Amino acid sequence: MTSQPKRLRRCQLAVPGSSEKMMAKAAALEVDHVFLDLEDAVAPSAKVGARGQIVEALNSLDFGRSVRCVRINDLDTHYAYDDIIAVVEGAGANLDTILVPKVRSACDVRFVDRLLTQIEGKLGLKRRIGIEVLIEEAEAIMRVEEIAGASGRLEALIFGMGDYSASQGIDPRAIAGDCGYPGDIWHYARYKMIVAARSFGLDAVDGPFVNFRDGDWFRTECVRARQLGAVGKWAIHPSQVAIAQEAFSPSQAEVDRAYKAVAAYAEAQKQGLGAIQVDGQMVDVATVRLVQRVIDQAELAGIKPSAGV
Ligand code: COA
Ligand code: MG
16 A cells, blocks of 8 residues: 555656756646656667756756656666666655656566665655556556555556557557557556556556547547546646646536535434435445545545535
8 A cells, every 4th residue: 555645647747858848848837747758758868868957857947736757767777777866866855756667566666665765865855755657568467466566655557558569469550549459459458457556545547648639539538547547647748738637637516416425425324324315316335435536536636516515
């Protein structure tokens, strides 16, 4: 179980760590979460320099209410340990989480956890840095329960469908949605990851949607992920941010219904009743449990019930 604080992750914006311009633009956006990337968005020749650019951005830019995250390189590369040391030693006080790509086992998470513990101890950092991991290897899906329980620092599991498809050998046309497979080709992996995340109290987040000019399709993908239990989705472009944040926020009507059901049930319990009806629908303890998710999301997003509810 995580012992980290709960954070809003309706949208996680990917920003190349080698682009000062995009990092400055991201800092000014109203977005729940920004991850400054050292991995795929940065060319090998720019990776070492990008560490310093990210440290500078974290220490000098005001990211407002956004969660500040850095994606390091894959632990199988020689970049990874230096990425963690450079970024945390350089800007640990201005960093909320580290995002680890291509994890394959619980050992990967524990390695990052121990390294963070050492650096935090050396620097005397007051806040504990959280860990988020990308589930994007076939091996990671096989071991996802073990990964989800690997560290109290863990905050989120993210499904990375691009690398996952490559790892499993899925038809490359699937990423553009045109390989002809009936239904959702990633359903099993997505579903399994979300079950593991929820079991350990972690946020489940859906990965990127590359066709960033198609807002309607992106919204459909957000809704599908939310229905399964994900709390948010990645954005690769600023135009996707508002769509994701809206799609992963409960509507005012949902929030009002949830609060009304909980209040009515509390009242019924005082009268010794276990099941009641509210606006033509049965409400019992299971209903209250179901709508608690809406209330939790509303509280995190600062959405209050309407007056009189
Ligand atoms: N973060 C911050 N700003 C971004 C951005 C991002 N992810 N993507 C685009 N922008 C900025 C652009 O710099 C541009 O700024 P300007 O208007 O001040 O010039 C503006 O938003 C509009 O961008 P646009 O011209 O439509 O796109 P582009 O051709 O500049 O960039 C991509 C397209 C795909 C290259 C770019 O969105 C990108 O690099 N995305 C992130 C990729 C990534 O991180 N991949 C790894 C994780 S999946
Ligand atoms: Mg990847």
